[in-house]
Amino acid sequence: MILHDFLESGNGYKVRLLLHWLQQPFTLVEHDILKGATRTPEFLSSKNPNGRIPALELDDDPVSPGPVLWESNAILNYLAEGTPYLPTDRLARARVLQWQFFEQYSHEPYIAVARFMRHFQDMTPERTALLETEKLPKGYVALNVMEKHLSQNDWFVGTGPTIADISLFAYTHVAPEGGFDLTRTPAILSWIARMEALPHHVAITSRATP
Structure with a gap:
């Protein structure tokens, strides 16, 4: 997994913290949102059309990249499925x-x-x-x-x-x-x-x- 993030962001931190709770390996890619790094045509077209972090690439294959999931709470629900951190009830x-x-x-x-x-x-x-x-x-x-x-x-x-x-x-x-x-x-x-x-x-x- 590749997590596109900005370290000071609480929304990005949500995802990083859960990945650590789960001990799920991931690659961290930082973007300086204060300098518009998430508003570039490349980021908007391939990562998040809303121009925000976090964005999680679900596969790190550079040839055939997997889907990208954005919105922090949506990512949390995806990652927590089947774990103690998301109830089944x-x-x-x-x-x-x-x-x-x-x-x-x-x-x-x-x-x-x-x-x-x-x-x-x-x-x-x-x-x-x-x-x-x-x-x-x-x-x-x-x-x-x-x-x-x-x-x-x-x-x-x-x-x-x-x-x-x-x-x-x-x-x-x-x-x-x-x-x-x-x-x-x-x-x-x-x-x-x-x-x-x-x-x-x-x-x-x-x-x-x-």
Whole structure:
């Protein structure tokens, strides 16, 4: 497998982390999204027409390349099929999807975007105002939903880690880089510690492969 990625990306990190959990060998190909590397005609035509990472080539044969899968949560579901990280029970699988949709619509647009703004952009007065009036308040709403759940559960679905946890961990554990104070959410901090203590854990900027 070939993973097209940008190391600072939480979405790319989701895939890398699961590949490490599974001990699945892969080749990492980095693209500098800040310089438009995923917007080239070649990338758009052969990797992802939406011009984003991660994109996972499912076969590393240079002569007859396999299909390319994009969108981080779709990749997680593909890779986790048949593993303990994606339940077979119908309702439990729906719960995994529930949290993944929550991550994409109620979590990532605020927590991940706040991090991108502070981490990669110049904080103009307009961006500062957007951060303070929208990104931080709505991000805390999402964190509070997670906090309520984790105050009564160790994991998001069932009694062990699933790809629902990976989907939410990726940007939550670096939320302080976007200005979020996680000391307000002690259950989230305990969950982060549990995630980081799992076998084969790797940091978001690690280039290691299994």
